[in-house]
Amino acid sequence: MSWLLQQAFDLSCRTSTCKSPSLSGNPYMCNNECDASTQELAHPPELMFDLEGRHPSTFWQSTTWKDYPKPLHVNITLSWNKTIELTDNIVITFESGRPDQMILEKSLDYGRTWQPYQYYATDCLDAFHMDPKSVRDLSQHTVLEIICTEEYSTGYMTNSKIIHFEIKDRFAFFAGPRLHNMASLYGQLDTTKKLRDFFTITDLRIRLLRPATGEIYVDEQHLARYFYAISDIRVYGRKEELSEHKFGDSILIHNECLSVSKWGV
Template identity: 55%
Template sequence: MVLEKSLDNGRTWQPYQFYAEDCMEAFGMPARRARDLSASGAHRVLCTEEYSRWAGSKKEKHVRFEVRDRFAIFAGPSLRNMDNLYTRLESAKGLKEFFTLTDLRMRLLRPALGGTYVQRENLYKYFYAISNIEVMGR
């Protein structure tokens, strides 16, 4: 799955975060978590394997874009130092633009089957189910 953002009302898109069971195989980049980023890398596009493991058909599963973890780099783990975050958003090159968007979309690239395929060559027989999408922002 790829989470993508647009800055021009959907005319062009750029990756915001990649999700894969194996990031190196799927996207040619190592798996990382937002909490492991440094202040200078808080605006980097990551691939995470954290939310991409097959959980079975009866388990509820949540997928996150770890905005709070990125904010915590500047505001602290409890997000109490928001003044520092706002100062960094204004002064750090690329940081404000990273968190700015006009549109957000998910591209589902392949079903997460945990390596179990009935017909690997015919993925049309598989489906996705999304029950809720929550986007918070201002």
């Protein structure tokens, strides 16, 4: 059965969100002003989950990299307090440039432990000591491999703002390129616990490690140009069925708890 969780944000930690009127007039920001005390100029975390399609877009925006060379690390954690089977790609839309380094992580035990889902970098070898790969390099036998991809971390000035975690491409190894043979996929999920666990989450965490820079060296004279901004996060899934997999439509699921925080500082 398809289902939708109601949003109930926990936004007690906002230390990494732009808020100061002193940021007014920053020409590098998605919006020239950021003032948490004024609704029209605020960019709080819940704007990553409001209904999109409006113009201009609404978005969350972080603080700038004013403390460089100290890393600008931000965690965005989504918690559902339920076990969820992912049914479509996870899609993150940035209003800023896509980050130079990012890790997508998952939890299966309500945030007690975390495992990497995928690494993202402009240079995987330099950032994570991993050779770059894409989902197209995988197969049925290697579909559970945790990879680092450079596909979504290109240039500061690129028009593309979207980062994917490719669920459907992984499904296609079992269901065919057009996903016509879903019975085969569901058969594998029912009989292979590791495969089923791979597509199952209770929590999701986006670790933003380095903002888009567009160059090898950081311009220390213009640190205000470096920040993160996200306009939309979409996660599609359904409540895990304990008996057998159901054929049906997936639905966009909303987190029950969202936190945005700095870490490692």
